Amino acid sequence: MINIIREPLIFEISSPGKTAVRLPEMDVPEKKDLLADVPLRKEIEGFPEVSETELTRHFVRLSQMNYCVDFGFYPLGSCTMKYNPKINEKVAAMPDFTSGHPLLPEDLVQGNLELMKTLEKLLLEITGMDAITLQPAAGAHGELTGMMLIRAYHTAQGNPRKYVLIPDSAHGTNPSSAHLCGYVVKEIKSNERGTVSLEDLEKEMTEEVAALMLTNPNTLGVFESDICQIADIVHAKGGFLYMDGANLNAMVGVARPGDMKVDVLHLNLHKTFSTPHGGGGPGSGPVAVKRILEPFLPVPVIEEKEGRFHLNYNRPFSIGRVKSFYGHFLVMLKALAYILTLGPRGLREVAEVAVLNSNYIRKSLEGIYHLKYETPTLHECVFSDKFQKDYGVTNLDISKRLLDYGLHPPTMSFPLIVHGALMIEPTETESKRDLDLFIEAMKAIAKEARENPELLKSAPHVTYVRRLDEVLAARNPVLRWEKTG
Amino acid sequence: MSYIPISDRDKMEMLAKIGVNSVEELFSSIPENVRLKKDLNLPAPRSEMEVLDYFTEKGKKNDFSRYLHFLGGGAYEHFIPAVVDYLSSRSEFVTPYTPYQPEVSQGTLQVIFEFQTLICQLTGLDMANASLYDGATGAAEAILMGYRLKNKKRLLVASNVNPQYREVIYTYTKNLGLEVVEIPYDQSGRIDRAGLTASLNDDTSVLLCQSPNYFGVIEDVKSLAELAHNQGALLAVVISEPVSLGLLEAPGKLGADIVTGEAQSFGLPLSFGGPFLGFMACKKEFVRQMPGRIAGQTVDVEGRRGFVLTLSTREQHIRREKATSNICTNQAHCALRATIYLETLGHEGLKKLAWLNLQKAAYAAEQLTSLPGVSRKFSGPVFNEFVLEFPDRWEKIDKKLQEKGILGGLALGHHYSGLENCALITVTEVHHKEKIDAYVQALKEVLS
Numbered sequence: 001m002i003n004i005i006r007e008p009l010i011f012e013i014s015s016p017g018k019t020a021v022r023l024p025e026m027d028v029p030e031k032k033d034l035l036a037d038v039p040l041r042k043e044i045e046g047f048p049e050v051s052e053t054e055l056t057r058h059f060v061r062l063s064q065m066n067y068c069v070d071f072g073f074y075p076l077g078s079c080t081m082k083y084n085p086k087i088n089e090k091v092a093a094m095p096d097f098t099s100g101h102p103l104l105p106e107d108l109v110q111g112n113l114e115l116m117k118t119l120e121k122l123l124l125e126i127t128g129m130d131a132i133t134l135q136p137a138a139g140a141h142g143e144l145t146g147m148m149l150i151r152a153y154h155t156a157q158g159n160p161r162k163y164v165l166i167p168d169s170a171h172g173t174n175p176s177s178a179h180l181c182g183y184v185v186k187e188i189k190s191n192e193r194g195t196v197s198l199e200d201l202e203k204e205m206t207e208e209v210a211a212l213m214l215t216n217p218n219t220l221g222v223f224e225s226d227i228c229q230i231a232d233i234v235h236a237k238g239g240f241l242y243m244d245g246a247n248l249n250a251m252v253g254v255a256r257p258g259d260m261k262v263d264v265l266h267l268n269l270h271k272t273f274s275t276p277h278g279g280g281g282p283g284s285g286p287v288a289v290k291r292i293l294e295p296f297l298p299v300p301v302i303e304e305k306e307g308r309f310h311l312n313y314n315r316p317f318s319i320g321r322v323k324s325f326y327g328h329f330l331v332m333l334k335a336l337a338y339i340l341t342l343g344p345r346g347l348r349e350v351a352e353v354a355v356l357n358s359n360y361i362r363k364s365l366e367g368i369y370h371l372k373y374e375t376p377t378l379h380e381c382v383f384s385d386k387f388q389k390d391y392g393v394t395n396l397d398i399s400k401r402l403l404d405y406g407l408h409p410p411t412m413s414f415p416l417i418v419h420g421a422l423m424i425e426p427t428e429t430e431s432k433r434d435l436d437l438f439i440e441a442m443k444a445i446a447k448e449a450r451e452n453p454e455l456l457k458s459a460p461h462v463t464y465v466r467r468l469d470e471v472l473a474a475r476n477p478v479l480r481w482e483k484t485g
Numbered sequence: 486m487s488y489i490p491i492s493d494r495d496k497m498e499m500l501a502k503i504g505v506n507s508v509e510e511l512f513s514s515i516p517e518n519v520r521l522k523k524d525l526n527l528p529a530p531r532s533e534m535e536v537l538d539y540f541t542e543k544g545k546k547n548d549f550s551r552y553l554h555f556l557g558g559g560a561y562e563h564f565i566p567a568v569v570d571y572l573s574s575r576s577e578f579v580t581p582y583t584p585y586q587p588e589v590s591q592g593t594l595q596v597i598f599e600f601q602t603l604i605c606q607l608t609g610l611d612m613a614n615a616s617l618y619d620g621a622t623g624a625a626e627a628i629l630m631g632y633r634l635k636n637k638k639r640l641l642v643a644s645n646v647n648p649q650y651r652e653v654i655y656t657y658t659k660n661l662g663l664e665v666v667e668i669p670y671d672q673s674g675r676i677d678r679a680g681l682t683a684s685l686n687d688d689t690s691v692l693l694c695q696s697p698n699y700f701g702v703i704e705d706v707k708s709l710a711e712l713a714h715n716q717g718a719l720l721a722v723v724i725s726e727p728v729s730l731g732l733l734e735a736p737g738k739l740g741a742d743i744v745t746g747e748a749q750s751f752g753l754p755l756s757f758g759g760p761f762l763g764f765m766a767c768k769k770e771f772v773r774q775m776p777g778r779i780a781g782q783t784v785d786v787e788g789r790r791g792f793v794l795t796l797s798t799r800e801q802h803i804r805r806e807k808a809t810s811n812i813c814t815n816q817a818h819c820a821l822r823a824t825i826y827l828e829t830l831g832h833e834g835l836k837k838l839a840w841l842n843l844q845k846a847a848y849a850a851e852q853l854t855s856l857p858g859v860s861r862k863f864s865g866p867v868f869n870e871f872v873l874e875f876p877d878r879w880e881k882i883d884k885k886l887q888e889k890g891i892l893g894g895l896a897l898g899h900h901y902s903g904l905e906n907c908a909l910i911t912v913t914e915v916h917h918k919e920k921i922d923a924y925v926q927a928l929k930e931v932l933s
Binding site for chain 1: 487533
């Protein structure tokens with residue numbers, strides 16, 4: 001990364017009269033009075049004007065300020081930052097797929113529909129579920145969709161019910177999605193193993209509870225071994241078991257949620273199925289269900305009849321649309337390319353090596369960083385800053401110091417049940433050399449914490465900017481550039 | 486090929502370090518009875534060449550490239566300069582996570598800050614967020630934001646808002662005990678005044694209109710804002726064709742409180758409908774009810790300017806069920822493309838682009854309506870889309886036009902009764918005069 005050049009905002013290098021593209025000239029007769037009674041703007045105040053050279057350098061310089069998976073290890077727990085294969089990008093950029101209008105007649109887009117249907121079938125086999133929608137845009141959107149399906153079912157039985165149970169280790173989107181679906185969230189405390197307590201669940205599970213939302217393996221990386229008993233308790237009261245599939249990478253090809261009595265499951269194609277995160281999106285969050293919930297899936301659903309594909313909008317029990325058109329088509333193509341490349345054994349190997357890598361890191365850092373739960377873990381492990389606190393060093397300081405070693409830090413301060421958490425998910429696409437680099441850096445930082453804690457507290461030292469004042473940003477929000485003087 | 490760089494030898498060393506004999510042992514927490522006993526029933530792995538062949542073959546099953554199309558209605562074909570694809574394809578933009586570690590994410594964060602600024606400049610509002618999924622969920626979020634700000638259960642939505650946006654609004658609101666009321670349209674294609682006045686009362690949180698609306702007609706945003714404000718309600722405007730903002734007065738300057746919409750037009754290919762790009766902007770005083778991520782400016786310990794994600798106490802990872810929205814992953818890379826696109830065009834480019842769209846659509850409308858039996862359905866002013874009425878059901882005419890290689894517009898009859906003979910026609914800068922003339926000639930033949 002080139003940290004010498006301070007790149008201004010585009011607005012600050014703008015000067016009148018420049019543009020980076022030549023548009024075609026008008027080739028129809030112009031009319032002056034078309035919008036006589038409509039308020040028009042004279043200018044777009046502050047809108048930038050740059051040449052193509054300036055534009056290109058601007059974005060190349062900005063890009064060089066970013067850490068990314070193609071640069072190095074990115075062990076963000078529960079984010080599954082695996083390598084993004086380049087063939088997927090090539091497939092998704094093919095003009096046959098990028099140039100189709102979404103409202104073209106079905107006969108003209110049979111290829112697109114067939115690919116979507118194929119992805120649906122493969123995902124159903126991978127998850128062991130019965131029916132699926134590809135429409136949701138991201139994981140949280142999938143959660144909302146899944147909860148809507150559950151609510152629609154209960155409503156059709158005469159009572160939408162009132163509560164949704166969510167373990168205290170859950171990702172924040174779970175309670176937020178349940179709330180947005182009109183439910184009151186009841187938190188279930190984790191037991192000493194970091195898993196759901198069957199006793200507590202039994203106590204909380206009533207006929208006013210619509211569903212339990214469970215992440216499995218949970219955010220500690222611990223598999224909920226009682227999953228079938230959990231499902232039985234929920235089902236006994238007429239509730240549904242919703243599984244957050246954010247951590248599916250831990251068991252793809254090894255075990256299937258559908259075989260664990262899970263009723264609703266969302267997937268993150270941008271995690272398990274290797275599509276890139278793009279600096280925060282777009283993702284894709286398909287939702288798979290058991291047969292009983294199929295009538296409620298969003299419209300349209302893709303149907304296959306004698307080799308032809310058809311979008312069916314005539315679904316009287318459907319919850320309706322959750323977004324425009326059919327979902328993130330290009331993201332779906334990348335996931336499909338990935339599944340076709342790996343095949344069944346390849347997918348199983350993903351889980352196996354993801355779990356191997358995580359346990360290798362866990363074993364290597366045990367005793368150096370505090371591990372609150374000693375329960376065996378799968379694809380991720382959660383340490384804390386408890387040992388380093390003695391020297392006044394927090395998980396934030398450790399994370400910032402990692403940046404000086406050229407490494408991206410783990411997820412910080414989550415899950416909430418581990419104070420000062422450092423949540424590490426290496427994924428299967430890291431080499432032993434890169435894992436060892438991380439382990440050695442973490443060990444060196446633990447030593448620095450004892451010997452020179454100030455070095456950590458003032459980190460990072462070698463990045464493009466150093467530690468940023470987040471309190472100032474929130475207290476005095478400057479959310480856009482404005483012309484001064 | 487699983488993109489796994491761990492060799493068998495590495496595996497042995499690592500297992501030894503962990504202290505187990507096999508990888509299998511690491512999965513002992515998964516009960517035996519739920520473990521897969523056989524391979525998944527998936528196709529055998531393919532080589533890279535075979536994967537490419539597979540998609541090439543499926544791509545050929547699409548059969549639209551030989552048609553000349555005039556389709557819009559929420560997804561628009563615009564020219565995308567080469568620099569947009571080139572720069573946005575860089576690994577450093579494609580493969581990072583959400584910028585939670587700002588010191589190594591200044592590229593992404595500065596892009597978001599520039600995107601927010603561009604959206605503010607276009608909409609004439611004070612604050613914008615980092616993106617939402619699309620225009621439809623943006624419309625739903627705007628309605629819910631209006632409800633949170635005013636806390637009144639009555640929400641008005643114009644019936645000439647994109648039907649898909651309205652469907653998503655219903656899906657989002659029906660579980661929350663809110664009352665969504667649709668406002669009819671009049672002969673101009675705009676919101677019907679009498680209908681609006683009858684429904685707008687002091688129990689109303691927000692009025693949502695679209696401009697240009699689904700019929701392509703530009704609404705009188707200023708007077709809608711006045712009417713809404715007089716009843717203590719907010720005005721939210723949703724925009725599906727933001728190229729119009731190169732020409733039309735910013736809705737924020739006309740009194741809109743929230744502006745949301747779809748920015749696919751800004752450098753994103755049609756992509757069979759996704760991923761697209763939702764945006765949202767609002768007045769300063771409403772920012773704490775805004776959904777989604779926001780980037781803000783700050784300084785580092787040496788006093789240098791930098792950017793961070795901020796005001797995150799609105800968001801799900803802090804507030805959980807009390808968050809303003811459940812959104813987490815957004816459309817960051819799409820927003821990057823839009824930022825590059827807008828900065829490529831620049832001030833003069835966007836204005837010229839809007840002018841081209843306006844004039845070409847006007848030319849097409851004039852030429853098409855010169856044919857006997859073809860007329861403009863609505864009298865209101867339009868940008869680059871318009872509704873025509875034909876002497877017969879649109880489906881019949883559409884079919885005959887398709888035989889001549891023309892996809893002449895979108896049917897309206899299945900969403901609006903009484904518009905069975907009508908179609909929504911979209912013309913942008915990609916339609917050279919010859920293409921428009923070809924459409925006119927084909928229609929002439931079809932009608933005669």
